[in-house]
Amino acid sequence: xxxxxxxxxxxxxTSTVDIDRVVAAGRRRARLxxxxxxxxxxxxxxxxxxxxxxxxxxxxxxxxxIPTDSIQAQPGTDASGTPGAAPVYDETPEQTRQRxxxxxxxxxxxxxxxxxLTNGRTGQPGVVVSVSDDLRHFGSNTVLTTAGSENEMxxxxxxxxxxxxxxxxxxxxxGLRLPLTWIDSCSQVPMNDALAAGEYRLVTECEExxxxxxxxxxxxxxxxxxxxxxxxxxxxxAYVAWTNARVxxxxxxxxxxxxxxxxxxxxxxxxxxxxxxxxxxxxxxxxD
Amino acid sequence: MKAHEEAEFRQxxxxxxxxxxxxxxxxxxxxxxxxxxxxxxxxxLYEHWRRAQQAENLDAYxxxxxxxxxxxxxxxxxxxxxxxxxxxxxxxxxxxxPDGDLLALLASLPPRRRACLVLxxxxxxxxxxxxxxxxxxxxxxxxxxxRALEALRGPAAELYDRSN
Numbered sequence: 001x002x003x004x005x006x007x008x009x010x011x012x013x014t015s016t017v018d019i020d021r022v023v024a025a026g027r028r029r030a031r032l033x034x035x036x037x038x039x040x041x042x043x044x045x046x047x048x049x050x051x052x053x054x055x056x057x058x059x060x061x062x063x064x065x066i067p068t069d070s071i072q073a074q075p076g077t078d079a080s081g082t083p084g085a086a087p088v089y090d091e092t093p094e095q096t097r098q099r100x101x102x103x104x105x106x107x108x109x110x111x112x113x114x115x116x117l118t119n120g121r122t123g124q125p126g127v128v129v130s131v132s133d134d135l136r137h138f139g140s141n142t143v144l145t146t147a148g149s150e151n152e153m154x155x156x157x158x159x160x161x162x163x164x165x166x167x168x169x170x171x172x173x174x175g176l177r178l179p180l181t182w183i184d185s186c187s188q189v190p191m192n193d194a195l196a197a198g199e200y201r202l203v204t205e206c207e208e209x210x211x212x213x214x215x216x217x218x219x220x221x222x223x224x225x226x227x228x229x230x231x232x233x234x235x236x237x238a239y240v241a242w243t244n245a246r247v248x249x250x251x252x253x254x255x256x257x258x259x260x261x262x263x264x265x266x267x268x269x270x271x272x273x274x275x276x277x278x279x280x281x282x283x284x285x286x287x288d
Numbered sequence: 289m290k291a292h293e294e295a296e297f298r299q300x301x302x303x304x305x306x307x308x309x310x311x312x313x314x315x316x317x318x319x320x321x322x323x324x325x326x327x328x329x330x331x332x333l334y335e336h337w338r339r340a341q342q343a344e345n346l347d348a349y350x351x352x353x354x355x356x357x358x359x360x361x362x363x364x365x366x367x368x369x370x371x372x373x374x375x376x377x378x379x380x381x382x383x384x385x386p387d388g389d390l391l392a393l394l395a396s397l398p399p400r401r402r403a404c405l406v407l408x409x410x411x412x413x414x415x416x417x418x419x420x421x422x423x424x425x426x427x428x429x430x431x432x433x434x435r436a437l438e439a440l441r442g443p444a445a446e447l448y449d450r451s452n
Contacts, residue, residue, distance in 0.1 A: 001409040008390040009310050016323045017309070017330065019301055023294065026334030 083161075084214020086242040086285035093135050096286055100129045100138050103283035104155055108144065111274040116145040120152055129155070136160065138286055144251075149266040151251050158246040159286040182246065183218050183239050207272075211280045216241040219272055233268050238279035245285035249278055289337060297337050301330055304347070308354060314406045315358040317395050329354045351411045352421035355403050393440050400424075401436040408433055 091099065105127045108115060119128045120141035129140045140155040183189060186206035205221045222235040237250035253268050270278070278284070289297070308329065312322035332353050333340055343349040394402055400422060407418040408429070415433075419426045 002412065004390065005314060005394075005410050006310070009313055012306055012309055012313075013319050015305060015309060015326075016320070017305065017327050019298060019305075019330070022301070022327060022330040022334060023298070025331045026289075 083216040083241050083243050084211070086215075086245040086287040087282050088244070088287045093131055097129050097131050097138060100140070100155075100157060100284060100286075101127050103281055104129065104140060104142070104278070107278035107281055107284075108142075108153070108270075111278060112144065112146065112269050114146065115269065118143045118145065136286075144269050146269060149253075149269055151253055151269045153270075154248070154250045154252075155284070156248045157284055157286045160288045161241070161243045161245065182248065183220065183237075184216075184241065185218060186220075189220055209276075211240065211276075213280075213282065214242075215280055217276055217280060219276060221272065236268055236270070236272060236275055238275045240276075240279045242285060242287065245287040247279050247284050249275060249284075251275060289334070293337060296341075297334060300346070301333075304350065308350070311351065311406060311410060312354060312358065314391070314394065314410060315355075315402065317391055325354060325357045328357045332357075345417065347411070348413050348417045348421070351407060351413065355407060355421055359399060359403070397436050397439060401432045401439075404429055404432040405436045 089096065089099065105117060108117060108127070116125075117127050118125055120143045122128075127140055127142050129138050131138050136159040138157045140153075142153045142155070144151045144153055183206075186208055189204055189206045203223050205223065207219045209217045209219075211217050218239040218241075220237045220239075221233050223233045232253065234253045235250065237248065240247045251268055251270050253266070305326070308326045309319075309322055312325040312329075313319060316322055316325065329350065333350055340346055340349050394405065397405070403422060404418060407413045407421060408415070413421070415426045415429050419429045422429065424432075
């Protein structure tokens, strides 16, 4: 049967698969994976690069194309002022870790009934929150799966109210700017990163608001405005600042984030309101 | 990846490129899409090259990536083909395409049934290897393959008669 099929296929045309580009894309993805593993938060620049690789279908670098006219930062409500204070819990680090796992699981299952949650790093069922050696940072990488979609979620909760600093055990690849781990206001949203994915344009939107308990909230969304079919939001992040704690929750619309050809273009599993609700939950804070 | 590993990767790809492209073409019947699928497959293979080399059958491992790349690709909203969640209990006879050929008949099969045929008879994988790739039981592979062959048998005979 193989011979019959070979005969039916006929002669192969000249290949357009460039092994050098394959190797370059593989190296880039390996670097991004190392970066993602080095920090519980997927760096903003890395996320942009992931989207570029995924949507473009062919490898590009973050500086390949910068259509600045396609990038919009849209400040919303003025969120200046002193943020509220998060509650302080009397608990051990392990108790904190478990509290965060429970709160995150509850928030996600309430927002997306029936969602399956798995550890994004091991594939094991459930939400797993890890803690840094200095006990000041808790993080999680979780995959959300429903019948029709798969998203990856990144959660980080920092003890204290100061801006967290990016840390990595590996050097930054050439051409990749120092990633942001935190956005305090829409004025900090990168304006010059490569947001073009091949022939498609990515638009970043940003909104600021104040939560019910005084916490300052910044939400950013990366949307492919002219993807085939419909505008599609590929990624959304919520940054919630308290006087004594900071929480970041990001969700990426990719079955296997960063893998070319595997991006799901179904809507994100969490709406902006749901993401903000989850990220604003005081139960997800680790306050000083 | 170390230099010698990358050299091995390049050698493997060079040796298998044509076979991979032709397999991808059987899935999608479009050379541009086939090359996209192969590119996607090779990027993933590069990333997991060390693990892949430890696989019992490297070719089967790679064909698994390719099959899933195609199944994933089909889920993109701009693809015209419609996914079939459940296979019908009864196999309906397939009307031969007006200007049909074996590839057109193959394309008329439901995707996973098509994948069974390609993996079993073009990639020369065993029932067990095919089952592992598709995440189904060996029995399912056997039944899907049998139904696919049965569906092709009638139209293929008609084509044969017409061409003779």
